[in-house]
Amino acid sequence: MEILMSIVVGVLFTSAVYLILSKSLLRVIIGTALLSHGAHLLLLTMSGLKTGDAPVLLDGVTSYTDPLPQALVLTAIVISFGVTAFFLVLAYRAYQELGTDNMEEMKGNESND
Amino acid sequence: MINLPLLPILIPLLAAVILMFFPKRIKAQRFISLLAIGATIVASVVLAAEVKANGIQTVNLGSWPAPYGIPLVSDMLSVLLVLTSSILTFFVVWYAMIYMDEKYESFFFYIGVMFLLVGINGAFTTGDIFNLFVFFEVFLISSYLLIVLGGKKAQLRESIKYVLINVISSALFVTAVAYLYSVVGSLNMADISQRISELGNTGIVTVIAIFFLMVFGLKGAIVPLYFWLPGSYSAPPIPVLALFGALLTKVGVYSILRTYTLFFTQDTGYTHEILGVLALLSIVVGVIGAVAYREVKTIIIYNIVVAVGVILYGVAAMTPASLEGAVFYLLHDMVIKAALFLLVGIMIAIAGSSHLKDMGGMIRDYPRIGWTYFVAALALAGIPPLSGFIGKLLIVQGGFEAGDIVGPLLVLISSLLVLYSAMKIFMNGFWGTPKEYHGAKAKSANRLWVPAAALVLIAIFYGVGTEAIRPFITMAVEPLIDPAIYIEAVLKE
Amino acid sequence: MKKPNDVILQTVTTVISFIIILFSINLFFAGHYTPGGGFIGGLMTAAALVLLLLAYDVKTLNTILPFDYRMMTAAGLLIAVLTGAGALLFNQPFLTHAYDYFNLPLLGETSLHTAVLFDIGVYLVVIGVTMTIIQTIGESE
Secondary structure: OHHHHHHHHHHHHHHHHHHHOOOEHHHHHHHHHHHHHHHHHHHHHHOOOOOOOOOOOOOOOOOOOOOHHHHHHHHHHHHHHHHHHHHHHHHHHHHHHHOOOEHHHHOOOHHHO | OOOHHHHHHHHHHHHHHHHOOOOOOHHHHHHHHHHHHHHHHHHHHHHHHHHHHHOOEEEEHHHOOOOOOOEEEEOHHHHHHHHHHHHHHHHHHHHHHHHOOHHHHHHHHHHHHHHHHHHHHHHHHEOEHHHHHHHHHHHHHHHHHHHOOOOOHHHHHHHHHHHHHHHHHHHHHHHHHHHHHHHHOOOEHHHHHHHHHHHOOOHHHHHHHHHHHHHHHHHHOOOOOOOOHHHHHOOOOHHHHHHHHHHHHHHHHHHHHHHHHHOOOOOHHHHHHHHHHHHHHHHHHHHHHHHHOOEHHHHHHHHHHHHHHHHHHHHHHOOHHHHHHHHHHHHHHHHHHHHHHHHHHHHHHHHOOOEHHHOOOHHHOOHHHHHHHHHHHHHHHOOOOOHHHHHHHHHHHHHHHOOOOHHHHHHHHHHHHHHHHHHHHHHHHHOOOOOOOOOOOHHHHHHHHHHHHHHHHHHHHHHHOHHHHHHHHHHHHHHHHOHHHHHHHHHOO | OOOOOOHHHHHHHHHHHHHHHHHHHHHHHHOOOOOOOHHHHHHHHHHHHHHHHHHOOHHHHHHHOOOOHHHHHHHHHHHHHHHHHHHHHOOOOOOOOOEEEEEEOOOEEEEEEOHHHHHHHHHHHHHHHHHHHHHHHHHOO
């Protein structure tokens, strides 16, 4: 299962990099969303995928599922949810203001020329 | 009061929440923000006294015992950084009240600043690597809000890049934490340190170390990850820029300082060598930028890169003297960068432009501002007895002790060029032929001078009173040299 | 612009949004010992509100539920922070919670936990933030 998940993480990261490098702002944002999905999945995978045990730590219990990764992933998901939402609003505002969603046309810096 | 380490985080948080109820009432917003930051400063001072008297203070959130819960750990380094950040924020907010248009102020400016302070103080205080990530996000999200404030075209364009860079680096942070957790199985920083030293020297830890260097390097703007900095930082208004320049990159630097002394001490020949080389490259690139540009904001922004390089060179050398120098210089740089940004902001306010070609002869009408800037520029370069001197001296000394020659020499040469770049602003801006100025905010220049001068005064005191401050710094460096002190204080074994 | 024909959506929404909200409240309380809680409950409530928003429009939703969602976020945060800070009064570490079992009329023996207060805060924050985001995008069109 870990091997499969690692491949999925790899695919997610690859697609994310491809999308982030594209010119359309919307694709870039979808790319960042995929990137954080990949990172979250990695976090869950790296700490070991185990099913069937209860997430408790008592004296004498030797087989248990680590509850921490799920808490971490939930936190990370909430954060990336918020940031993606903000990013979308920002992109929308920028599109209205600048009249383009093409990263190529957003290159210049008026104050430095 | 066992919750003392928490107060510098809790007070601004509570203030931010209260401010959210009436975002449009500017007077109340101003008053409550200043009050809250003042209270934060008081709490930090009390905390510093407590740490000085009784050693490292910890509080386990939710009463979950370490290493299972999230601890907040206030050692002297954290407390000093928290105190400095709070003082800086106080003066920058004061400056912002005069500088900013009311329209900006009512657009959640103070709420953003409060959350920024929560995130920064939290990042300095936390003893849990994932909690560090959470606090990073807290101040990053507030910085997203602050950087788009005003919503000009250039700002929107630059903030997209800023957000994008930070989203990517956050994803990398999660990835790095994932690797670390799978190797050591703990998130408590003291516990991680202990377990890594039990693991011994394994390649995977070195890989993780470089991963963390990338993550924190992106925030701290070291070469080659600084590329976003000049563009993004030139977009927001000056008070926001002062906060970002003085505090945000320093959090990245602090995180490198912490992780590279606490966790990754196994294979210093590789990791710290890379860190050292990157630090020196940062100095070179930063100096080139600072010397080449004639745009006042950009000059100071490139000086951030230089300072980050100098501090990290001290960390990379890993001798007691160089670490002490790094801490000295870190605190100095926070204060002086904020002061310089505020002073440069006054020049921009007077001239109505940020380019040196539109300035000249300001000293005739604004002598106080000119000479304050002069002192700040000297302090930036590290002229004794001002504040940058002792830090650089110790870093150079530590570098020589570590058997390096190129590094210390580069640091020394960079000081000269930094002085040149800062004097370039002074010569072209304050001396020369006086010009006609049409800056809209020129009238408030003398009122803007007060908070900036106060910061310069702190910098002077920090330099002249080095003898008095040194015991605190020495105490801050102890856990960096010997992680066992930190581990023992957190895990209480 | 041609008026869209969304009779089915509107009719279904009026019925279904209540079911969603009720279920979200159930989820919220279930979070005490089983999967659920403030975050997921809040998200589901917000989903119901978004459904209403889709079927009708911003104005109608504001007439049905005249809330200021920014205030809701602030109130939620305040509740959460104060619950955490309440531990300070008893000189306990921040976020330390207290709980006990009580015999309540009708419900029998029930465990009451200060974490519920914290969760109410989270619930309100999630609804507030989600709706603020949706409205920010929606209003400018």
